[in-house]
Amino acid sequence: MKRVLMAVVLILALLVAGCQQGENGAPAEGESLILATTTSTYDSGLLDYLLPEFEEANNIEVDVIAVGTGQAIEIGKSGDCDIILVHARELEDQFVAEGYGTQRWDVMYNDYVYLGPKGTAEIVAASGSLKEALEAMVEYMEAEGINFVSRGDNSGTHTKEKNLWALLEGRDVESEDWYLSIGQGMGDTLVAANEMQAFTLTDRGTYLAMQDNLPNLEIVFEGDENLFNPYGIIPVNPKKHPHVKHEAAMKLVEFFISDEIQAKIGQFGTEDFGQPLFFPNAR
């Protein structure tokens, strides 16, 4: 019994140590701000690159919740975050129009690219327009039994993908056998597409950041202006949810649209990938 007691005491002591460590991990003083954003800004490393400077200068800790744009907007609507940084223009405008957000600011953009199995670029990219490329892709998938992997999570990328399919007027791609909706983040989707040697749509930033882990894929179509992907930042409206930290959220907006940070955004990734992942456009 004594040994049992000793063991219990030991386990408890360990747990208490664990608790204290956990608490120490967070700075005691200063505010914290919850930023709901997309997996693309977080997984690419952009926020880790920018935010420490903000946290230090303002003594505000930014807690990043990286989810799909759909979920980020819902978290904003229920007042469970203070500010959102997302990319689905229509949903964003609706978010502001319905009074959930105060105002939308341009932050940056990147672009989408279509990926496909190695060797298919010549087939798809040979087409001139985006519409022709989509037609060529569908024809190839049907002939070769290859899949298209969709995020299927109502994220900004998923929304964009659906809008782009609309170019094939009247075609209900989601009911096709080759269309796989996997309901996961961008990284998961790229990993899945790589494993299945399938086509998919991705933002260029995530693709470049993960390229080394995606040996079976290559860019098959890029550069069309329809593939533009603007990111907006929107503080949650304190009139809807009085508890949100609006002041701190506004500081974050000013941070993102400041000349200095805009320049930093434009430089991010150039060292590692030879090209920027995001293009600042706050003006």
Place this chain on the structure above:
Amino acid sequence: MSLLASLQEAIYLLVTRDPYVMDIIMVSLNVTGVALILSTLVGVPLGAFLGLTDFPGKPIVTALLYTGMGFPPVVIGLFTFLLLSSVGPLGHLGWLFSVKAMIMAQTIIAFPLVAGFTMAAVMAVDQNLIQQLKALGATRAQAAWAAIKEARIGVLVSIIAGFGGIISEVGAVMLVGGNIEGKTRVLTTAIVLETRKGNFGVAIVFGIILLAITFLANLAMLQLQERDLFAR
């Protein structure tokens, strides 16, 4: 990264006490430890009560408990999320995206496991013993304590089951914790994140650390059990 290289990397990160990794381990231990204590405090008395007492409606309570044992954790995560959301009934607590929310979800997930296995263990205790104790004037609480002591190996297994449920959980803690670096990121959600980024090597490192912690904890609990077996 090969498995061997991952193992080396895991050991290196542990030995050098890499702050990112240490944070994740500490949050994991914190959430698991507190949730396990809470589910034990709720589950063992509840299981003992159900195992020793007959009352109308007991089959329904038991069926509910067994359902709880097999309830998908992610549904409990969703339920906890809606409860704690600022527009939900417990929103005023401000617990969403914090360790508290994770502990809450984990406790709801684990206590039916502890209670269910405790109930089975206590029911297997010789009824004559309990009858005799009561005849000798033991109060209900004293008889229950005696039954728990008699069934201690089974009760320990129930706590091990609860521990297993908690440490391996990922969906619910992802939803209610938000996987915030340094705050609510635990080993399982870190594995999901690194896999999402395609960093399979790092993901495997976290997997190895998770396995090691689970193994050590089980080893410690087994030590208690075996000592008990030999003592008989």
